[in-house]
Amino acid sequence: MDVLNLAELLLSPDEKNELHSSMELLEQSDHSAFYEKNQSIIQSILFLETLEEFLDFSKENELDAECFCAAFLCAHGYGIQIGGYEDDLTHTLMEFFHTQGIEYPEISEIVHREKIYTDCSDYDNFKKSMTAINQVLDSHGMRLIVLEDYIYCDCEYTVLRVDKTLAENVLSTWSSENFEIYL
Structure with a gap:
């Protein structure tokens, strides 16, 4: 079990859909849409304040899925x-x-x-x-x-x-x- 599996056990069906939707955007490298949907979570993980900073980060790095998932769980209480x-x-x-x-x-x-x-x-x-x-x-x-x-x-x-x-x-x-x- 990892953070992604744990999230599946904790989240409501709607929250799971929201998480999966975000993960799909990330997997498809749709960084702008991902940022728009998850701006506050991205800021809590990476301390990046703007879309431009996130796009710059995304050119050379991938956002870790488990880190995102842990922050997602916290953002949802x-x-x-x-x-x-x-x-x-x-x-x-x-x-x-x-x-x-x-x-x-x-x-x-x-x-x-x-x-x-x-x-x-x-x-x-x-x-x-x-x-x-x-x-x-x-x-x-x-x-x-x-x-x-x-x-x-x-x-x-x-x-x-x-x-x-x-x-x-x-x-x-x-x-x-x-x-x-x-x-």
Whole structure:
């Protein structure tokens, strides 16, 4: 299983159609139409602000399908993307948990216990905090999956909320060239 397979399991039928339509544009090298349809997602992945910048990028590079799919999932409310060098994720995580309906006091306590940060090293406390949060979520039948990639940035984390059973399936069958999975 990779990000594309995971998206197939999470997305609604309409969202799947939207994703497939976008992927077809990308495969057909219709970069202008792809950009028009996915401008905010492209900006979140590549930090490119204009069609011209994306067309310039596309002359020499292909947009990675798994990276696009991970960003697509986040843009549709299934997760959040977190950069590899974030100072304080308290507000970001609490907002995400609120939108996901995950408002348990134990989780709030974990998030507020200490400043959660990432620095793409063994010294960040992000993964440790996500592990503690997953221990709470396990008893509620859900889990966070954290994907890490190094394709366009030093590292980027994609955090997805999934059903506990699906998370176990994903963990046991994960096979991606681009994303390492944690939790």
